Amino acid sequence: MRTKGARARRTWARRGAAAVLATAAVLASPAAYAGPGRAPAEVKPAFTSVNYAVAVDESASLSDADMAAEKAAAKRIALGDVSASSRVTVFGFAAAEAEGQSAVDPVCPRTTLDAAGRRTIGDCVGKLRKRTEKEGTGTDFPSAIRQGVHELTTGTDPSVPRVLFLLTDGVMDVSGSAKYGDESHRKEEGERQLTAALESAAANDVQIWPLGFGSAPDKAQLDRIAAGGYQKGCVDLPSARPTADVVTSGAKDLGPKLEKVFAAAHCLRxxxxxxxxxxxxxxxxxxSPLATVGSIVVDKGDAEVDITYVDPSGKPVPTTGKARGSAFELAGAEDTVEALRITDPLPGVWKVKAEAPEGHRSLPVGVSVLWQGELRGAITMDPPSPQAGQKATVTMRLQTRDNYAVKDPRDYAGLKVTSSLTGDGFAPVPLTLTDDGKGPDPDAGDASFTGTVRIPGSAAGALEVTGTLTASGLSADTRSEPGRVAPAELPVTAALTLGDADVHPGARITGDLAVNNTDGRPHTLRLSMADVRAGHLVVSPAEIVVEPGDSGTRKVTVEVAPADVFGNRLGDDGLRLGGTVTVVDTGTEGGDLTLVQEPLSVRVTPEPGLWEKYWWGFLTAAALLAAAVVAAVLLLGQRRRRRDPAGLVLRLVSETGEVVAEHRAGHGHKQWYEFAVVEPHRNPRIERRSNGPYAVQRSPEGGAVLRKRGGGRTRLTEHGQVELTDNLSLALAGPGPHAQGGPRPTTASAAPDGGTQGGGSYDAYL
Structure with a gap:
């Protein structure tokens, strides 16, 4: 009887098989519609298609959650292929352990991953199931591999790559299968048939990529299966050679792991x-800016989640049709996994916005990208026309298909660079070009591969240096640069000084070209810009005439294209342009002779706005304005304090000059202390009154200003008086002692009802 652990491992295996299937369907979509209401155009697939089969190990130990994870992962793979002509077959397998049982369960017949195939792949994957104990739950690898080879070779083009994904717990178990003979010899027979099945796969060019699940998969057996099939991948790189992998971290990592395996098998990034x-x-x-076609694969977890895709320019993109130079097609929108296939995607950071109604927000949303692209190179030799026996430096700079410089080393990870020097009079010389910052290579990871070569002493006539770039997921590119062995003495020499630059569109970059003509006749030098998209960088003058005996410098200008030439490629981070300024002497015997090949790196960033241009002016103006506001506030405060009536001592003076009452003013309303004179004939005194007939405030010149209702304003000096009534005048007094000879005045104080009564100072009102 099989152990619970073994069943659990087989559960993971089956789950993984479904995952492989789903990703393949997304990337295999056809070209997008030309626009709303138009029929889809017939377009040649952007990249080589692949025929692949997915064998899913089925087991009764699979939980419902595991099977759901397998199906979701399978959809991710099926929706991730970049070729509209790739074809996929899916089947489950276990073991036939009784009469009437079969080791293989056909699930999805061969399906072309065009638009229709992608729409149906979800239903097809949904047929995957877990077996019951009565259906046979062993693990019959030989039968699974034979079935995969049959599906991949029957009626297919042998020139199309054949790939079998085998999802299993990594432990072959045919102990219950009578077709393997007597029970005591079934293990040995199973091993023999496994070897034969692997030999058949290798003979029929079928790669096998095993993926194991569970806590203890038999990695050694998986490695044996990977090594037993066809070994040549989509490119001649170790990353494309079949290998076994395992998933030990659970269902949540199943989809990403399968996408990585699928990418390696299909030469995707x-x-x-x-x-x-x-x-x-x-x-x-x-x-990546290298991508020419790819799929953004979204594992929504819940079919009710709604996804919006926003390109690096900040604009949402359609799910079908064309926009801003890219073509789009969405698959799986009604399922738990969907993918947006993009042809000529805008490089940069894309945003995937996930929205969901209440009750459908409990599961996380994951995203990944599978893509293929083009990588180009620009090769130079310094000096461009070396002499025999001289050492030359060869540099191959990586570029995108639009001739932009490559900035991220991850974009060309796993790159293989081969180079050689050929020419008249010697056998080809291999070169080693590296980007490790050692030896002739100045900087590591700058997308420039550099090496040196000594020109053979027998070299005479033509030279050519060639470099080839090879990387998984990137189309190979070969570049060559012709040259000529220079004579011992050059009649004209030239050296260009033109540094790298960080500029805005429309800018001009200037440098100096030092020339020296020792010949007896004039020479015409032709200047040109290579290894850059036409019109992006233009060098001038196009020609320079160097007269006999002339030795000096000439100004050279490189003009950057205006912003509209770069379109939406010119984002906030700018573009890196890599070009080569070439100077050729057209007047030498035997033909043109290249004198200068000067690499030029130009970073182009958008023209800054007013703030970026004049931020210092804005900050200076803001500082001055803030200082002015502070000064105004201080001045107003000072003025307010200078006019504040608080502390003024107001005196009522009789006709005879006697001080009959005294009152200390408090803070007023808008610097005016309002008051009234009560009982002027019996017991005259001053009381504070809102809207009273009189008001005082300090005068900045000293003293106070008296305001009478309807009577204007009168200056009240420290020693003067102003008439208030027929028999009373108002005077000011300091806080010192009362005037000699006069009676002690009465003062006003607060009454319990809010009025006033004699005997208190105004401080009681505060």
Whole structure:
């Protein structure tokens, strides 16, 4: 009886098989519609298609959650292929352990991953199931491999790569299968048939990529299966050679792991996204400038989650049709996994916005990108026309298909560079070009591969240096640069000084070209810009005439194209342009002779706005304005304090000059202390009254100003008086002692009802 652990491992295996299937369907979509209401155009697939089969190990130990994870992962693979003509077959397998049982369960017949195939792949994957104990739950690898070879070779083009994904717990178990003979010899017979099945796969050019699950998969057996099939991958690189892998971290890592395996088998580049987040959420994923076609694969977890895709320019993109130079096609929108296939995607950081109604926000949303692209190179030799026996430096700079410089080393990870020097009078000389910052290579990871070569002493006449770039997921590119062995003495020499620059569109970069003509006749030098998109960088003058005996410098200018030439490629981070300024002497015997090949790197950033241009002016103006506001506030405060009536001592003076009452003013309303004179004939005194007939405030010149209702304003000096009534005048007194000879005045104080009564100072009102 099989152990619970073995069943669990087989559960993971079957789950993985479904995952492989789903990713393949996304990337295999056809060209997008030309626009709303138009029929899809017939377009040649951008990249070589692949025929692949997915064998899913089925087991009764699979839980419902495991099977759901397998199906979701399978959809991710099926929706991730970049070729519209790739074809996929899916089947489950276990073991036939009784009469009437079969080791293989056909699930999805051969399906072309065009638009229709991608729409149906979800239903097809849904047929995957877990077996019951009565259906046979062993692990019959030989039968699974034979079935895969049959599916991949029957009625297929042998020139199309054949790939079998084998998802299993990594432990072959045919102990219950009578077709393997007597029970005591079944293990040995199983091993023999496994060897024969692997030999058949290798003979029929079928790669096998095993993926194991569970806590203890038999990695050694998986390695044996990977090594037993066909070994030549889509490119001649170790990354494309079949290898076995295992998933030990659970169902949540099943899809990403399968996408990585699928990418290696199909020569795709795989870019994982950030950790999944529950909606509503915005996830960011970068698409390389090398990508020419790719798919953003979204594992929604819940079919009710709605996804919006926003390109690096900040604009949402359609799910079908064309926009801003890219073509789009969405598959799986009604399922738990969907993918947006993009042809000519805008490079940069894309945003995937996930929204979901209440009750459908419990599962995290994950995102990844599978893509293929083009990588180009620009090769130079310094000096460009070396002499025999001289050492030359060869540099191959990486570029995108639009001739932009490559900035991220991850874009060309796993790159293989081969180079050689050929020419008249010697056998080809191999070169080693590296980007490790050692020896002749100045900087590591700058997308420039450099090496040196000594020109053979027997060299005479033509030279040519050649470099080839090879990388998984990137189309190979070969570049060559012709040259000529220079004579011992050159009649004209030239040296260009033109440094790298960080500029805005429309800018001009200037440098100096030092020339020296020792010949007896004039020479015409032709200047040109190579290895850059036409019109992006233009060098002038186009020609320079160097007269006999002339030795001096000439100004050279490189003009950068205006912003509209770069279109939406000119984002906030700018573009890196890599060109080569070439100077050729057209007047030498035997033909043109290249004198200068000067690499030039130009970073072009958008023209700054008013703030970026004049931020210092804005800050200076803001500082001055702030200082002016502070000064005004201080002045107003000072003025307010200078006019504040608080502390003024007001005196009522009789006709005879006697001080009959005294009152200390408090803070007023808008610097005016309002009051009234009560009982002027019996017991005259001053009381504070809102809207009273009189008001005083300090005068900045000293003393106070008296305001009478309807009577204007009168200056009240420290020693003067102003008439208030027929028999009373108002005077000021300091806080010192009362005037000699006069009676002690009465003062006003607060009454319990809010009025006033004699005997208190105004401080009681405060």
């Amino acid at each position: 795989y870019q994982p996204g950030p950790e999944g987040r529950r909606p509503p959420a915005t996830l960011e994923i970068a698409i």
